[in-house]
Structures are given as structure tokens and as C-alpha cells.
Amino acid sequence: MVIYNVLDYSPIDEGSDGRQALLATTELANLAENWATGGSGYPNIIMCARLPAAVPKC
Amino acid sequence: MMHLADSTEHIRIGSGGVMLPHYSPYKVAENFRVLEALHPNRIDLGIGRSPSYQLVNRALNESKGKRLSYEQQIEDIRNFLSEPADGHRFQDLTAMPVIETAPELWLLGTGRGSAEIAADQGMSYAFAHLGNPEGGMDAVDHYRKNFRPSPLLESSKVMIAVFAVVAETAEKAEALATAFDLWLLTVESSSPPPYYPSVKTALERGVSALEREKIRHNRRRMFIGTPDQVAEKIRKAAETYQADEVTIVPNVFGAENRMKSITLLAEELGIKKV
Numbered sequence: 001m002v003i004y005n006v007l008d009y010s011p012i013d014e015g016s017d018g019r020q021a022l023l024a025t026t027e028l029a030n031l032a033e034n035w036a037t038g039g040s041g042y043p044n045i046i047m048c049a050r051l052p053a054a055v056p057k058c
Numbered sequence: 059m060m061h062l063a064d065s066t067e068h069i070r071i072g073s074g075g076v077m078l079p080h081y082s083p084y085k086v087a088e089n090f091r092v093l094e095a096l097h098p099n100r101i102d103l104g105i106g107r108s109p110s111y112q113l114v115n116r117a118l119n120e121s122k123g124k125r126l127s128y129e130q131q132i133e134d135i136r137n138f139l140s141e142p143a144d145g146h147r148f149q150d151l152t153a154m155p156v157i158e159t160a161p162e163l164w165l166l167g168t169g170r171g172s173a174e175i176a177a178d179q180g181m182s183y184a185f186a187h188l189g190n191p192e193g194g195m196d197a198v199d200h201y202r203k204n205f206r207p208s209p210l211l212e213s214s215k216v217m218i219a220v221f222a223v224v225a226e227t228a229e230k231a232e233a234l235a236t237a238f239d240l241w242l243l244t245v246e247s248s249s250p251p252p253y254y255p256s257v258k259t260a261l262e263r264g265v266s267a268l269e270r271e272k273i274r275h276n277r278r279r280m281f282i283g284t285p286d287q288v289a290e291k292i293r294k295a296a297e298t299y300q301a302d303e304v305t306i307v308p309n310v311f312g313a314e315n316r317m318k319s320i321t322l323l324a325e326e327l328g329i330k331k332v
Binding site: 002003004005006007008009011012013014015016020021022024025026027028029030031032033035 | 061062065066067068069070071072074217219241252253254255256259296301302303304305306307308309311312313316317320321324327329
């Protein structure tokens, strides 16, 4: 069985800001957490990355 | 990462990744041991070696003298995390806190060089299909054939990472891909972009002939389309590489679009029950 992960760069969208970007990553993690506890049996990983200078380091 | 780990209970949280040449292996080992101590068996340490933008590289490293080799850095971090009985050049130094478990160690790479290191050091290997699909099979094959078990990993483990642009319709996915194209052009230029451009900005800006050619090339790095179309491409890639894990990067404009994108895909792949 393949394990699926999600990598979120916390990109700062045009018209948004860094705080919103980080909160969006947290929201995505909570989404995956719900899937993980929803009986699907699939572990999920949120991986956050530091894009060079573009986003805060997770 | 600590915030994400604190906000969840079951999923694993990892770095994708820590660009190790900029940092001290000892310090990185301690940081990840703190994460692992508070969230045992839920932490992954992904390591890479992107030099980053020139100014970033300078800001992070201008005060440093002699630099360790990447291989030595990785060996050090592996030893700090696994505490072997001998052979550790910092045998008398312990990365704190002392804990029973260790984060899973992944080496991120785009080709044969990183695959060789991951195999030699007994680490899991994450191939960035999203960075450079060419040579991927060669790298992964080499890794599997040459893998040497380590105190942290008994057998080889392969992950592939893919860009996915998913929407309810092919038209919307293509529109999101237009903004993605522009983002990729700027993020891989000489200076970092201030933000991720909207679809509107991307369409209004347009692209030069040179950029169009680059975009055509970049499109080979991403899976674009409706959930069923993209899921099929992901399944096929996983099968081709015989991957144990797939990392999906739903890197489209707008938090709502990203959320929607990954939810649609999760339903299609059976991760999320509909």
C-alpha cells in the first residue's frame, strides 16, 4: 500500500501575508488529521518546507 | 513544525527539507530530538542540499570558514540521532534531549548523487520527480541495489514527490496551472518572488517566447487536470518507481484552491472517504 503525503510550502499568496500562509498550512494539517482519524487507514503526513527566502522556515 | 505537531495527534510531520549545508548537524539533531521527544514516532527529518539564492547563501554562511562535506554532515546527524556504540567522531557529545525513539531520516534528491549517499548511509530516499523527472529511475534503482542497512533503517524505502494541480474541471486546473507556471519561473530565477501570483496576474502578465519554452519544459514536472486524471498519473508514477510513499505538492494559488485540490485528490485516491 502506498502512503500518501502532502507537502505544503506555505506560499504567501498575492494579497495575503505570511501569517495567513502559516495558518493555511495548519488548516491543511487539520484536514489530513481528520482523514487519518476517519477510518481510512492511510497515514498522512504534512511536510512543510522552507522555500529559499520565500517563506518562513517551518 | 512544532505548531503543526501540537495541532494534530495522528499524522506525521516532517521537513521537506532542511538544507543541511547551511546548518550544524548537531543543532539540527537537537531541534528534531525536541520535536520527537514531544511527539514520538510522528516526526520525519527530510534533508537536502539546495544552495538557495546567492544572497540567502551569503547571509547564512558568510561567517563560516571551513565547510564539512555533505556526506560527513549526514553521517554526523545520523550518529547524533542513533548514538552508535563506536565510530562516532563526537562519541562524547550527546544531542539533547536523550530519548528512546528517533525521527525518520529522509534524504531528498534529484539524481544519482543523492541516491548514492542515501544508499550508503542507510536512509530513506525521496526522489523529487517535481524537480527533475529525468534520471529518476536510474537514481531509485541505484539506491535500492546499493542500500546498506543502518541503525535507523533496516531496508530501503522510496518516496517520490510530485507537483499536482487539481480542480473540478480541466479548464479550472489549466487556469491554476497558468499561475503555477509563472510562480515556477520566478521562484527559479535569481531572486525570490515576493508572493505567489494570482491567476489574474498571470494571465494579464503573459510570457515571453523564452519563458514559454521554459514553461513547456516545466510542464513535464507537474500533473495537471481533474481529480481522476491526476490520480491516474500519480498511481502510474508510484507503480513505475515502485514507490513506498508519494508526496503530493498541491502548490496552486490560494489557500482555498490548495485545500480543494488536495481534498478532491484525497477522495479520488481513497485517502478520504466520500
